[in-house]
Amino acid sequence: xxxxxxxxxxxxxxxxxxxxxxxxxxxxxxxxxxxxxxxxxxxxxxxxxxxxxxxxxxxxxxxxxxxxxxxxxxxxxxxxxxxxxxxxxxxxxxxxxxxxxxxxxxxxxxxxxxxxxxxxxxxxxxxxxxxxxxxxxxxxxxxxxxxxxxxxxxxxxxxxxxxxxxxxxxxxxxxxxxxxxxxxxxxxxxxxxxxxxxxxxxxxxxxxxxxxxxxxxxxxxxxxxxxxxxxxxxxxxxxxxxxxxxxxxxxxxxxxxxxxxxxxxxxxxxxxxxxxxxxxxxxxxxxxxxxxxxxxxxxxxxxxxxxxxxxxxxxxxxxxxxxxxxxxxxxxxxxxxxxxxxxxxxxxxxxxxxxxxxxxxxxxxxxxxxxxxxxxxxxxxxxxxxxxxxxxxxxxxxxxxxxxxxxxxxxxxxxxxxxxxxxxxxxxxxxxxxxxxxxxxxxxxxxxxxxxxxxxxxxxxxxxxxxxxxxxxxxxxxxxxxxxxxxxxxxxxxxxxxxxxxxxxxxxxxxxxxxxxxxxxxxxxxxxxxxxxxxxxxxxxxxxxxxxxxxxxxxxxxxxxxxxxxxxxxxxxxxxxxxxxx
Amino acid sequence: xxxxxxxxxxxxxxxxxxxxxxxxxxxxxxxxxxxxxxxxxxxxxxxxxxxxxxxxxxxxxxxxxxxxxxxxxxxxxxxxxxxxxxxxxxxxxxxxxxxxxxxxxxxxxxxxxxxxxxxxx
Numbered sequence: 001x002x003x004x005x006x007x008x009x010x011x012x013x014x015x016x017x018x019x020x021x022x023x024x025x026x027x028x029x030x031x032x033x034x035x036x037x038x039x040x041x042x043x044x045x046x047x048x049x050x051x052x053x054x055x056x057x058x059x060x061x062x063x064x065x066x067x068x069x070x071x072x073x074x075x076x077x078x079x080x081x082x083x084x085x086x087x088x089x090x091x092x093x094x095x096x097x098x099x100x101x102x103x104x105x106x107x108x109x110x111x112x113x114x115x116x117x118x119x120x121x122x123x124x125x126x127x128x129x130x131x132x133x134x135x136x137x138x139x140x141x142x143x144x145x146x147x148x149x150x151x152x153x154x155x156x157x158x159x160x161x162x163x164x165x166x167x168x169x170x171x172x173x174x175x176x177x178x179x180x181x182x183x184x185x186x187x188x189x190x191x192x193x194x195x196x197x198x199x200x201x202x203x204x205x206x207x208x209x210x211x212x213x214x215x216x217x218x219x220x221x222x223x224x225x226x227x228x229x230x231x232x233x234x235x236x237x238x239x240x241x242x243x244x245x246x247x248x249x250x251x252x253x254x255x256x257x258x259x260x261x262x263x264x265x266x267x268x269x270x271x272x273x274x275x276x277x278x279x280x281x282x283x284x285x286x287x288x289x290x291x292x293x294x295x296x297x298x299x300x301x302x303x304x305x306x307x308x309x310x311x312x313x314x315x316x317x318x319x320x321x322x323x324x325x326x327x328x329x330x331x332x333x334x335x336x337x338x339x340x341x342x343x344x345x346x347x348x349x350x351x352x353x354x355x356x357x358x359x360x361x362x363x364x365x366x367x368x369x370x371x372x373x374x375x376x377x378x379x380x381x382x383x384x385x386x387x388x389x390x391x392x393x394x395x396x397x398x399x400x401x402x403x404x405x406x407x408x409x410x411x412x413x414x415x416x417x418x419x420x421x422x423x424x425x426x427x428x429x430x431x432x433x434x435x436x437x438x439x440x441x442x443x444x445x446x447x448x449x450x451x452x453x454x455x456x457x458x459x460x461x462x463x464x465x466x467x468x469x470x471x472x473x474x475x476x477x478x479x480x481x482x483x484x485x486x487x488x489x490x491x492x493x494x495x496x497x498x499x500x501x502x503x504x505x506x507x508x509x510x511x512x513x514x515x516x517x518x519x520x521x522x523x524x525x526x527x528x529x530x531x532x533x534x535x536x537x538x539x540x541x542x543x544x545x546x547x548x549x550x551x552x553x554x555x556x557x558x559x560x561x562x563x564x565x566x567x568x569x570x571x572x573x574x575x576x577x578x579x580x581x582x
Numbered sequence: 583x584x585x586x587x588x589x590x591x592x593x594x595x596x597x598x599x600x601x602x603x604x605x606x607x608x609x610x611x612x613x614x615x616x617x618x619x620x621x622x623x624x625x626x627x628x629x630x631x632x633x634x635x636x637x638x639x640x641x642x643x644x645x646x647x648x649x650x651x652x653x654x655x656x657x658x659x660x661x662x663x664x665x666x667x668x669x670x671x672x673x674x675x676x677x678x679x680x681x682x683x684x685x686x687x688x689x690x691x692x693x694x695x696x697x698x699x700x701x702x703x
Contacts (some may be wrong), residue, residue: 116694119684429696
């Protein structure tokens, strides 16, 4: 009852800065930029089942366990036992906190059946109980859940309203950070117009169902004297309590990495400048049904886990065991990674809950598991949940979320057969860094797959279409054959290859034959040359012989002549005749 | 008026016997009333005065009034689920009944104490 006198005058002074108290509820403190106003009441309104009571309990429990602020829960609707049972499933041990005097729960029971009202009254009894509970543990936080029960239990609304006004003022004077829950009215924030009394901070919880899918949302309707996120933020209640997704904290501020990570398919790495994807980039594998998109993803997962990295696999079409089995059939065994705790499957139908819930559950996975890689297979199914625009905006948020965490993401997307680029893809293409397209190539009565890189930001990449073959040892990217009609694949490719082989053989044979002919000709030529040479030699010999004979004869003639001359020396002048002959 | 009241109390008696008795033999102080107040406010003084008057008139000799000041014993508020003050609690005869306010309307108090039936409609 004593209260802190220092706080008593707080109402009149306009404090220069609003002090805030962290609620400890994940995400909410980011939206409110620090928490709810300290020493003031905050109104929490929402329909039935929107999570008001849980919000209140978590606010107190977090306060008691994380911020050293004991709290009092004044329950008008549930008993202390019920309350502690309800939050037990969230891992909060209320009885222990009560024993440690960190938490007090007071159940205020009002039964109109046994109450008669006559004459004037006030709520001093409630004040006394609150004061007693607050003082018994030195509480700094208090939750009133829900004060409106008083309206049902007590008549004379005039007195009641006056007393409520006094109650909130009194709580302020005691410096209690209070959360007052209230049922939402049809047109007003609260059925009883409590927003009239609590004007500092109003938080609205909403639980709505669109297309049979329930989504919880939270909105800070009003927060006097401080800026705050104004959007509707999706939230979930899971085994760890409340979790609000602060979407505004996302922007284009993520750091980029120049590190490269393998795609798990050597040929694909080769096509991507020889090194694979950039770390932290977003990869989209799109293609028609049965194109092998999941296999590309599985290769990536396998490679990542081999590097010792964690992967989260969001499967929207297949269950975990189904993916494992199917991948085993193409020689990729992912099971050891699951067992090692490197790979986690989150398999759920997109229609299981709303788009926001998917976003929140992804956020939860990213913060809990802290994976380096994320697979979403496939993203196209989200259109089944919301409109195309909603699905795109959610994907945008998801990509932002992933990028801001520096996570490498691989999405698959289903495209229709006729359209090369599906409509969804056009919608999100701006978000995608590397886009692989798997296409069916129908030729010669068979269907084959071709893969090419549609785009890959920031790296040199191949412009080739490769044939995409699923083998017992995973995906192989085979260089396609180029026929007269363009790219040929499958058995056509094989035929083309065979034909090429034959032609090559024939060409080789022809070449050899020609060489042989030439060889022959050379031999013939050589022979002829040799013959000519021999002929020539023979001629030379003959000529030499002739000359020798000539000389011999001449000598003989000369000697005959000289002897003749000697015999008749004055008869003839021999000299000029000899010179002429020479 | 007194006749109808006697009739009604007479009619009430069997039901009370049904719910209360067995372990407890009817005493002269069959009515155990407890008035919760917070200090000596005008409302609490008025309530006590009104209560005494009504009891003397209708339950002479068979009632007991206990006044609990919650300013002195705040922990007692929980026991009888006290929210508003002043509150009159009929602890006996069972079942427990509560009447909130300064007890200014005698008719309503009598209805509340089940000394008179609730007016039809």
